[in-house]
Amino acid sequence: MALELVDSALQSLKEHPDYKIIVAEIAHNRLAGYICYGPTPMTRGTWDVYWVIVERRFRGLGIGKKLLISVEKLIRRKGGKRVIVDTSTQASYAPARGLYNSCGYTPVAVVPDYYRNGWHRVTYYKKLISH
Numbered sequence: 001m002a003l004e005l006v007d008s009a010l011q012s013l014k015e016h017p018d019y020k021i022i023v024a025e026i027a028h029n030r031l032a033g034y035i036c037y038g039p040t041p042m043t044r045g046t047w048d049v050y051w052v053i054v055e056r057r058f059r060g061l062g063i064g065k066k067l068l069i070s071v072e073k074l075i076r077r078k079g080g081k082r083v084i085v086d087t088s089t090q091a092s093y094a095p096a097r098g099l100y101n102s103c104g105y106t107p108v109a110v111v112p113d114y115y116r117n118g119w120h121r122v123t124y125y126k127k128l129i130s131h
Contacts, residue, residue: 022070024063032058035067045081064099072128082127089120100124
């Protein structure tokens with residue numbers, strides 16, 4: 001599924017120039033993960049991270065963290081001031097929540113039963129400090 005999302009996003013970049021993708025590769029040009037992000041419409045300085053995907057066999061190597069840090073640097077260069085990311089409270093999303101927490105994101109909102117009963121949406125926020 002991760003490959004399909006990357007392919008779809010890359011094919012539609014001309015149609016959606018506000019969606020940006022950074023791909024992480026491991027030896028021999030193998031896709032290890034990617035991040036999709038973009039400026040939040042109708043805001044000044046707010047950006048969304050839509051997906052942080054790391055291939056299961058490459059998890060725990062710091063790839064997600066490197067992707068997120070890279071995006072934060074790019075967002076700062078574009079004048080971005082804050083980043084928003086949503087995820088699920090479902091157990092399988094615990095690594096994503098751990099990543100956001102470890103990178104200084106704060107959970108600021110929970111929408112109960114957003115995905116289905118018992119699966120809530122959590123919104124994380126991070127204010128970017130200029131370097």
